[in-house]
Amino acid sequence: MRIGDLSRETGVSVASIKYYLREGLLPPGERTSPNQARYDAAHARRLRLIRALVDVGGLSIAGTRDVLSAVDDPAVSLHDALGTAQAAVMARTEPVEDEATTRAEQTVADLVERRGWVASERNPGYRTAVDVLAALERLGGERVAGLLDVYAEAMDGVAAHEVAAVVDTEDRERSVERVVVGIALGGALMAALRGMAEATVSARRSGLAPDPAGVTGSG
Amino acid sequence: MRIGDLSRETGVSVASIKYYLREGLLPPGERTSPNQARYDAAHARRLRLIRALVDVGGLSIAGTRDVLSAVDDPAVSLHDALGTAQAAVMARTEPVEDEATTRAEQTVADLVERRGWVASERNPGYRTAVDVLAALERLGGERVAGLLDVYAEAMDGVAAHEVAAVVDTEDRERSVERVVVGIALGGALMAALRGMAEATVSARRSGLAPDPAGVTGSG
Numbered sequence: 001m002r003i004g005d006l007s008r009e010t011g012v013s014v015a016s017i018k019y020y021l022r023e024g025l026l027p028p029g030e031r032t033s034p035n036q037a038r039y040d041a042a043h044a045r046r047l048r049l050i051r052a053l054v055d056v057g058g059l060s061i062a063g064t065r066d067v068l069s070a071v072d073d074p075a076v077s078l079h080d081a082l083g084t085a086q087a088a089v090m091a092r093t094e095p096v097e098d099e100a101t102t103r104a105e106q107t108v109a110d111l112v113e114r115r116g117w118v119a120s121e122r123n124p125g126y127r128t129a130v131d132v133l134a135a136l137e138r139l140g141g142e143r144v145a146g147l148l149d150v151y152a153e154a155m156d157g158v159a160a161h162e163v164a165a166v167v168d169t170e171d172r173e174r175s176v177e178r179v180v181v182g183i184a185l186g187g188a189l190m191a192a193l194r195g196m197a198e199a200t201v202s203a204r205r206s207g208l209a210p211d212p213a214g215v216t217g218s219g
Numbered sequence: 220m221r222i223g224d225l226s227r228e229t230g231v232s233v234a235s236i237k238y239y240l241r242e243g244l245l246p247p248g249e250r251t252s253p254n255q256a257r258y259d260a261a262h263a264r265r266l267r268l269i270r271a272l273v274d275v276g277g278l279s280i281a282g283t284r285d286v287l288s289a290v291d292d293p294a295v296s297l298h299d300a301l302g303t304a305q306a307a308v309m310a311r312t313e314p315v316e317d318e319a320t321t322r323a324e325q326t327v328a329d330l331v332e333r334r335g336w337v338a339s340e341r342n343p344g345y346r347t348a349v350d351v352l353a354a355l356e357r358l359g360g361e362r363v364a365g366l367l368d369v370y371a372e373a374m375d376g377v378a379a380h381e382v383a384a385v386v387d388t389e390d391r392e393r394s395v396e397r398v399v400v401g402i403a404l405g406g407a408l409m410a411a412l413r414g415m416a417e418a419t420v421s422a423r424r425s426g427l428a429p430d431p432a433g434v435t436g437s438g
Contacts, residue, residue, distance in 0.1 A: 011315065048357060056354045058277075058310045079425045086414040091277045091407040096230065118419040125414025132408045135275045136400070138267060143384040144401040144408070150380045151409045152416070154373040159416035161369045163424065165362040181355070182363040187413065188310040189351045189363070190370045191406060195305040195344025197371070197378035198402075200337040205382065206298045 003029070006039045010047045017047065023061055025050050025068055049177065057184030063088030067180045071173060078167050081176040085183035087124035093131035104133035107148070115152055162186055222248070225258045229266045236266065242280055244269050244287060268396065276403030282307030286399045290392060297386050300395040304402035306343035312350035323352035326367070334371055381405055 007014045020026040026046055029037030046068075053059045053067065067088050070081040095101065108129045112119050119126050136145045166182035168175055226233045239245040245265055248256030265287075272278045272286065286307050289300040314320060327348045331338050338345050355364045385401035387394055 052354045052358055056310055056312050056351050077425070079421045082417060082421050086417065090410060090414060091275055093275050112415065115416075116419075117415050118422040119415035123415055123418050125411040125418070128411035129408060129415070132275050132404050132411060135271045136404055136408075139271055139400050139404075141397065141400045141404060143397070144381075144405045147377070147380055147384055147405065148408070148412075150377055151405070152412050154377050155409060155413045155416040157376075158366070158369055158373050159413065159420045161366050162363075163417055163420040165366055167421070167424065178360065178362070181358050181360045183417075185351050185355055185358075185360060186363045186366065186370070187410060189348060189355075189367070190374060190409075190413075191309060192344040192347035192351060193367075193371050194374045194378065194406065194409075195309060196331065196336050196338035196342055196348070197334075197374040198301060198305065198382055199342050199344070200335075201378045201382040202298045202301050202386070203337040205386065206296070 001039050002036060003039065006043055006047065010044050010051075012047050012051060020047070020050055023065065025061070025064055049181070052181065053184050057089065057188055059088050059184060067184070071176045071180060074172065076176065078172075078175055078179055081179050082163075082167075082183065083124065085180045089184050089187050090124045090128045091132070093128055093135075095127070095131055096134065098134070098138075100134040100137040101130065103137065104130045107133055107145075111148060111152060114149075115156065158190070220258050221255060222258065225262055225266065229263050229270075231266050231270060239266070239269055242284065244280070244283055268400070271400065272403050276308060276407055278307050278403060286403070290395045290399060293391060295395065297391075297394055297398055300398045301382075301386075301402065302343065304399045308403050308406050309343045309347045310351070312347055312354075314346070314350055315353065317353070317357075319353040319356040320349065322356065323349045326352055326364075330367060330371060333368075334375065377409070 001009070003014055003017055006012075007017060017026065021028060026043060029039040029043065031037050050064060050068070053064045054061070059067070067081070067085050070076045070084045076084070108126060111117075111129075112126070121127060133145050133148070136142065162182060166175075166179045168178075220228070222233055222236055225231075226236060236245065240247060245262060248258040248262065250256050269283060269287070272283045273280070278286070286300075286304050289295045289303045295303070327345060330336075330348075331345070340346060352364050352367070355361065381401060385394075385398045387397075
């Protein structure tokens, strides 16, 4: 199919498709004339994946490029693809060298040991956790930092289910794709459910009628 | 203090400070001459909050403006501030009208009823959950969608702790600030811990040595 047909089939504008081609996210079509190329079902599928990662998963273009490279490279294991996808969805923090960071490093090291986690400083979550805890201390957010074990317990509960759901070994490319989709969209889904669960608790505390926390803030 | 002192005290560049002033995130200093203004400790504090929301919480400039308006407006209740902060951290999804969306709407309505959540379609999480589930179906991510109740259970577990940690009533502005910081940075912290918990499960499944899922993907 031509680029216009690809656009119609996927609902992605021709301008966006050209952008993804330029950025190397979408492989080029088969050239049929100097100005035209032909695309196939694999392009449509890849385009849907790009849109889901960018629009729904909130990944940057660079992060999307990283995870798509992992999908396409047969040398990348499922385990490494998981790490790449995690790095792409994680907050990109700038480490600050101060006492708050030093204390946060100790807090995370203790947490990893307490929970028996297999995670070194090279794990993208490790550094992010340090930087978030340090930022919380600088802002007087100690009460949120105090939820560390509550969060860790909840994440241990979901992680086993998540990895079991996304990892299987019959088809490497499809399986890596599922890992990438699962990490990115699973995280977005969890954040959405957190919003509803918190609104429920907050509404009950405030004694509000059941229509709280609208986008407009006027609930 | 002058803008250069504010920059040194907070570690934020003068160019960034000027950008936040132009974007209305940071209130103007007290003008002392046509080219100079004086800033105080409240500016330094606000600047640290802006950086944490943008860099660590991953909020957009528009989202940051929304939550800061909630902090500054005495008419905004804690409950509404929570909704504004949730909308700012949530994936910004584009609804697609298709059968996958229709099915996802039913799935979320059933979930809300099953869990006894106080959340209507106006809750920012509600619409995002629908859009993420629909995107998962379109991508063949049904196994991740199947974790809906696992995620919901985990989020119910954290939400009660989170709301109790951030909400109190002695000082409205500080309390709203804590809600905003808690929603944005608490979410980033949870995502970081999810990364470590998943890496641990994945490493154990793969029989790997304890250094998995590096940022480089070469673990």
